[in-house]
Amino acid sequence: MALSDRPVLDRRRLSPASSGMLRVMRVRFAPSPTGVLHIGGARTALYNWLLARGQGGEMLLRVEDTDLERSTPENVEQIFEALRWLEIDWDGEPVFQHECADRHAEQVQRLIDSGHAYRSKAGPAEVAEFKQEHANRGFRGADEGEGAVRLRVPDEGHTVVRDVIRGESAFENALQDDLVIARADGTPVYHLAVVVDDADMDITHVIRGADHYSNTPKHLLIQQALGVETPVYAHVPLLHGADGKKLSKRHGAASVQELRERGYLPEAVRNYIALLGWGLDEETTLISTEELKAAFSLERVSRSPAVFDEQKLRWINGRYLRELPVDELTRRLEDLTGRAGLRDAAAITQEKMSTLDEFWPLARSFFEGPVDDSRAREKVLGKVGSLDNLRAARGALAEVPEPWTPAELEARLGSVVEQLGVKGGQVYQPVRVAVTGTTVSPGIFETLAVMGRAETLARIDRVLAASSEP
Numbered sequence: 001m002a003l004s005d006r007p008v009l010d011r012r013r014l015s016p017a018s019s020g021m022l023r024v025m026r027v028r029f030a031p032s033p034t035g036v037l038h039i040g041g042a043r044t045a046l047y048n049w050l051l052a053r054g055q056g057g058e059m060l061l062r063v064e065d066t067d068l069e070r071s072t073p074e075n076v077e078q079i080f081e082a083l084r085w086l087e088i089d090w091d092g093e094p095v096f097q098h099e100c101a102d103r104h105a106e107q108v109q110r111l112i113d114s115g116h117a118y119r120s121k122a123g124p125a126e127v128a129e130f131k132q133e134h135a136n137r138g139f140r141g142a143d144e145g146e147g148a149v150r151l152r153v154p155d156e157g158h159t160v161v162r163d164v165i166r167g168e169s170a171f172e173n174a175l176q177d178d179l180v181i182a183r184a185d186g187t188p189v190y191h192l193a194v195v196v197d198d199a200d201m202d203i204t205h206v207i208r209g210a211d212h213y214s215n216t217p218k219h220l221l222i223q224q225a226l227g228v229e230t231p232v233y234a235h236v237p238l239l240h241g242a243d244g245k246k247l248s249k250r251h252g253a254a255s256v257q258e259l260r261e262r263g264y265l266p267e268a269v270r271n272y273i274a275l276l277g278w279g280l281d282e283e284t285t286l287i288s289t290e291e292l293k294a295a296f297s298l299e300r301v302s303r304s305p306a307v308f309d310e311q312k313l314r315w316i317n318g319r320y321l322r323e324l325p326v327d328e329l330t331r332r333l334e335d336l337t338g339r340a341g342l343r344d345a346a347a348i349t350q351e352k353m354s355t356l357d358e359f360w361p362l363a364r365s366f367f368e369g370p371v372d373d374s375r376a377r378e379k380v381l382g383k384v385g386s387l388d389n390l391r392a393a394r395g396a397l398a399e400v401p402e403p404w405t406p407a408e409l410e411a412r413l414g415s416v417v418e419q420l421g422v423k424g425g426q427v428y429q430p431v432r433v434a435v436t437g438t439t440v441s442p443g444i445f446e447t448l449a450v451m452g453r454a455e456t457l458a459r460i461d462r463v464l465a466a467s468s469e470p
């Protein structure tokens, strides 16, 4: 029986499209857990997820952990955690590639048994020599019964890669080396594992980084030898920094973990990274995840590298942050800082923040007393007349009955400004510095209202007392 006539991968669940049955779209995100999840990887995961969730497909997760030295359980957990934080979910249990090693070995053996592969001791030197003698044609070896396992690549014809994003490219078979699919010790190489796993998992669409594009002809050749269908391929463009270089730490936050620590919101990150290489139109910069799911298509993904610009992400994040209901904002701030009781401070800092990590510098003086900022003290309280203005403000504030409201405080301090015949800042800034220790705070009336009467007066008194010491 010819190889292609028999059921090669018996774990396939669904009938191929040629049987006339509609095939469910199945995509997969296949990270190698050799480090944290970078923004490029997160975007690949997102594109897979948007496509599946928008089109009633399934999203699978495969951990490509065959490099057992670099693939640590901590890295796996970090990647899962990053995906969970991004709210990118997956169907079923993750597949761990190293657990499929027997399956890979079995398929290698099948390819040997059927004559599609052979064992050869040829190393790089022999391959180079062959090429020299054969006008740079692809290496073809002889079956030596031992050594690495090589796939027999046909001498004729082309392998045609059809990519939804990059179009069609034909690779001349005669120029491809008989490719190694398992090492001499029997362990299958990445190319074989990917192809076998994609077929076993019944993947219909492979969406991955453009850095894998050059692997694809190899994968097609292995698929042909195994007699399995070729999925739809889409290689998404690489990410660059604003300087045109490949994205790295130099360009700011490079991993999902860092984005989280810097106080970005997952919905804003999804919005922004979806637009790195894909767009609804030229103008749209704010687009909800629901809209993304409905609108996303591989056909609209750009071929050229996209530029990650943290400033744009910040801007989008600020827009999302200000839209959050105060209770939700509070919950997220309490999550991030591990503190409780932040609601009042959250409510009055919301307008001033672009990221959640801007909260604490704005709000810390509510919880920890005035910030020790000697420059602000000298600059504001050292000005001629500042302490007199502060004293006048204190007098007026002492008269305001509780509960304090921003509107009432504004009216009372407004009268002080008027009576003194000075500019607003000459009264408000000394009060701000006395109460918060710094010039960076939420609105002064809101700040005082949240601080309350007793605490405000006590803080002002401490400054006045210290300034009258010899």
Ligand code: GLU
Pocket (backbone or CB within 6 Å): 029, 030, 031, 032, 064, 194, 207, 208, 209, 212
């Ligand atoms: N494990 C590969 C990576 O992390 C992805 C391979 C694939 O998607 O086919 O780059």
